[in-house]
Amino acid sequence: MERLKAFFKNDRFAAAAGIELVSAAPGQAVARMQLAPLHRNALGTTQGGAIFTLADFAFAVACNSHGTMAVAVNVSITFLKAAVAGLLTAEAREISRNSRLGSYTVTVTDETGAVVALFQGLAYRKTEALPL
Amino acid sequence: MERLKAFFKNDRFAAAAGIELVSAAPGQAVARMQLAPLHRNALGTTQGGAIFTLADFAFAVACNSHGTMAVAVNVSITFLKAAVAGLLTAEAREISRNSRLGSYTVTVTDETGAVVALFQGLAYRKTEALPL
Amino acid sequence: MERLKAFFKNDRFAAAAGIELVSAAPGQAVARMQLAPLHRNALGTTQGGAIFTLADFAFAVACNSHGTMAVAVNVSITFLKAAVAGLLTAEAREISRNSRLGSYTVTVTDETGAVVALFQGLAYRKTEALPL
Amino acid sequence: MERLKAFFKNDRFAAAAGIELVSAAPGQAVARMQLAPLHRNALGTTQGGAIFTLADFAFAVACNSHGTMAVAVNVSITFLKAAVAGLLTAEAREISRNSRLGSYTVTVTDETGAVVALFQGLAYRKTEALPL
Numbered sequence A, B, C, D: 001m002e003r004l005k006a007f008f009k010n011d012r013f014a015a016a017a018g019i020e021l022v023s024a025a026p027g028q029a030v031a032r033m034q035l036a037p038l039h040r041n042a043l044g045t046t047q048g049g050a051i052f053t054l055a056d057f058a059f060a061v062a063c064n065s066h067g068t069m070a071v072a073v074n075v076s077i078t079f080l081k082a083a084v085a086g087l088l089t090a091e092a093r094e095i096s097r098n099s100r101l102g103s104y105t106v107t108v109t110d111e112t113g114a115v116v117a118l119f120q121g122l123a124y125r126k127t128e129a130l131p132l
Helices: A002-010 A012-016 A048-063 B002-010 B012-016 B048-063 C002-010 C012-016 C048-063 D002-010 D012-016 D048-063
Strands: A019-025 A028-034 A068-079 A087-097 A101-109 A115-129 B019-025 B028-034 B068-079 B087-097 B101-109 B115-129 C019-025 C028-034 C068-079 C087-097 C101-109 C115-129 D019-025 D028-034 D068-079 D087-097 D101-109 D115-129
Touching: A002 A012, A002 A019, A002 A048, A012 A048, A012 B048, A019 A048, A028 A048, A048 A068, A048 A087, A048 A101, A048 A115, A048 B012, A048 B048, A048 B068, A068 B048, A068 C068, A068 C115, A068 D068, A087 A115, A087 C115, A115 C068, A115 C087, A115 C115, B002 B012, B002 B019, B002 B048, B012 B048, B019 B048, B028 B048, B048 B068, B048 B087, B048 B101, B048 B115, B068 C068, B068 D068, B068 D115, B087 B115, B087 D115, B115 D068, B115 D087, B115 D115, C002 C012, C002 C019, C002 C048, C012 C048, C012 D048, C019 C048, C028 C048, C048 C068, C048 C087, C048 C101, C048 C115, C048 D012, C048 D048, C048 D068, C068 D048, C087 C115, D002 D012, D002 D019, D002 D048, D012 D048, D019 D048, D028 D048, D048 D068, D048 D087, D048 D101, D048 D115, D087 D115
Parallel strands: none
Antiparallel strands: A019 A028, A028 A087, A068 A115, A068 B068, A087 A101, A101 A115, B019 B028, B028 B087, B068 B115, B087 B101, B101 B115, C019 C028, C028 C087, C068 C115, C068 D068, C087 C101, C101 C115, D019 D028, D028 D087, D068 D115, D087 D101, D101 D115
């Protein structure tokens, strides 16, 4: 898991968004992002893309946690509550996995524990090992 | 439309990702993003969050183009082709709209015209005017 | 809740598919469907529409359980395991709700407890009372 | 294509719902369903499952039209307009396809041409030939 965490430090887009990997385990990951002016959209709330990126990063770590490469093929995200400031936490959990596909849910919560977004991701699992 | 375009320059997250608004019309918008190392994930391809942010930005402009505020409530995105370099273009188009909800599809293509991602977004339409 | 359960007996499409409401509570519902030749597609497995209808029925009961009418606006469903025979159970659970929108997840499991499908539904909540 | 059409007559759930295949071509299919009391939910409008089944059937024909078996892994459907009576038509169109995955959009319209539902489906393509 230490190598996996080190590997995901190379995600430049997530790093630029201030996203940090908190923990990783087989089929699971937790990431967080401290909201800042950088994350705002034109309406002054958090850009959907910033919330998506946080959730997607946790999803990527979780679906790549079994040692072979996995890539997102489909995501459905529902935005439940506007977030402006504070710390957002994304928790990814594996729901199902076979040799080719894996399904994950990611819950994004704010500091009060309220659900900001619900993310359901489907990953295609390749046969290549992850270059850890 | 010029005011709308000026208003969306305030999207700081989109601006930081290098996203540019090309055109806007009622129910429509086109945006683009020149891929750079900034957009890469740990696997060296474009981060899903970067592609989502591009599509979501075009969607936001399109669903706010009628003068009243609209916010995303649900998005389904399918990633069809990995993209590493070049210019990505997102075209948002309104499929349906009533007083409360609007539905949009956004197609993200690369320079060859190949579809990189397909985005289907649902917006909740508020009654407040957009502060243009 | 007894009136709500009686009201949903009027769902003719669900009844024709052999779907039965097991329980209902505020924001929650459980329904089940005994698989039969009726539910099969051309490939001989359960038609996606039959599984969707089961999950959607549980979702409808859950989102209408607060006394006012609610209608589905968006659903994302992921099919995780083919099902051919036996009893399928759908459990709907409310994730979030405000005056206009409600978000629900429905898990469809087979008799072994394996997840057959994962359903994420968004409902638009009207102001009219349900005609119970 | 005649064999493909004959094969899909074996979809018992679609047949019980009164769904008819109008046409099929590589990557495309059109199906229709005449609304009847059978399709109603407890609120008296068309059950979401009936509309889904119609769209899913057109999707199944389109994604199986290349001769090898394909199964739905994820669908996102947005319900745009309530439908009570008349003829619904579903048109499925292939957006993208590689050796393992195919992406399709299905548009469900009523007799006036208004869009009732928008369906985005992802299919996993097996290597087995379809038993035509």
